[in-house]
Amino acid sequence: MTNIDVKGLTAHQARQLLDSKHVSSMELTQAFLDRISAVEASTKAFVTVTGDLALEQARQADERIASGKAGPLTGIPMQLKDNMSTKGVRTTCSSRMLEDFVPPYDATVTRKLFEQDAVLIGKGNLDEFAMGSSTENSAFFPTHNPWDLDRVPGGSSGGPAAAVAASECVYSLGSDTGGSIRQPASLCGVVGLKPTYGLVSRYGLIAFASSLDQIGPLTNDVTDTALVLNAIAGRDPRDSTSVDHDIPNYTAALTGDIKGLRVGIPKEYFVEGIEPGVEKAVQDAIQVLEDLGAEVSETSLPSTPYAMAVYYIVAPSEASANLARYDGVKYGYSTSAPGSMWDALEKTRQEGFGPEVKRRIMIGTYALSAGFYEAWYRKALQVRTLIRREFDEVFQKFDVLVSPTSPSVAFPLGDKTDDPYMMYLNDVFTQPANIAGIPAISVPAGMSEGLPVGLQFMASHLQEEKLLRTAHAYEQATDWHTLQPQL
């Protein structure tokens, strides 16, 4: 057995090690389980580690490799955010409500990865029901940023981002409703893609806000993003909102050539409140794009200042409906307090949901209630039309847009937990892509105060090839993605 250095190991590097028989999947998987044993007490990136399952899947993967039938992801250890259903493996949403829930079926993404011989090494921590920007809303424990354990990893996919950054898995899948893949990717110095709404099936993803939720990969580099997207994208009859679209080979889009690419800088994304270190890193990145031959110019998306209000009306409204299913009857937490059916319903939800989930259910219920629907929910949907329209217009003139992913680097644990509104401001640059349904990616683009800065690219609907080509060209011209935390 070779000594395997798992730090920063990508899927394409792991593929070479496995195919050349330098290591077996069993050895590779054990090396990651050892890494988890070494650092998990510091990061707390996992709700559940599935060691036995992983080693069994690795054994089967080794047989596939031996028979010459390995695919790009065969035998490579990965993590899933703990809001994606895994048959027979507890799926909690980091909520007391689902603490003991064992799904009777696999999410479509789970099934697709398993069909391609992926190795599930565990389930990643998240803000309860994916509601949050720091993973401090997990009902179990907060996750810590591998770059500075006293800071948050971002959220809600903080477990996935921290697990990839700390090399506890090769890649992970997150979900992104308002930035929940990109913002933690930014704060942990990894790559995070939110695909076009509907490109990846949501079947088996525990619903938060159904018109905004989308699954995507968190990886060490853009080449891995393309590999994982190849594996999970595509129409699914079990998700009627999944798009009927011929899935290209995203890896083939990574040509490194962005000469003549029209890059727009939306001025509304460069406003007061951005940390100077973040702004500098993004300006440097724009220079890199120009040096690569891109044509960069400023543009405008005037409705951007409304995006956060739209998001925090629409997402809680949908959540209040989606989370009505947690009634303590069919599955999930059920109160032991005495009383009638109605009493038990209220008690179950009082005891089973954490404060942020309750807040959002309340906001959504209010926005949808008689007398307020027109002024809040309907108004938000009208502004949503304006936001979508402005993106459509801007993408007539530009191939991609560039912005910071987050206005700040990772902040200290506990810093923003007292003021929900301050916490909401973290996603101000990421929410518009969800509102419009367009794809967006965050890539490492520098360091500020010793912490990673993320750069966001956005593209028009189903333009993932263009988006990944741009992100990859930028990545190859820099070495930010190769930096590793001291852990």
Place this chain on the structure above:
Amino acid sequence: MALTNEDVQHIALLARVGMADEEIEVMRDQLSNILAHFEVLQQADTEGVEPRAHSADVTSVMRDDEIGECLPIEDALANAPQRDGDYVRVRAVLD
């Protein structure tokens, strides 16, 4: 947008989320503060703009009503807090 305790109690009833008195106070202040920030929406000119509930251009999807793969009863009941034979047990609905 200042909510009263009664507003919060009403919303909590609609949402079927039980709340202790001190929770109601905290929720009243937090929701009022959050909603005040969202007042900005009223400044947007949406005269004649159609609302959009979805980002994608989705349409209703129809399929034939055919029996497909079903969840076995044991699997469907495995997570039930209380069961009685092949049924989920619930509390009395009528007083």
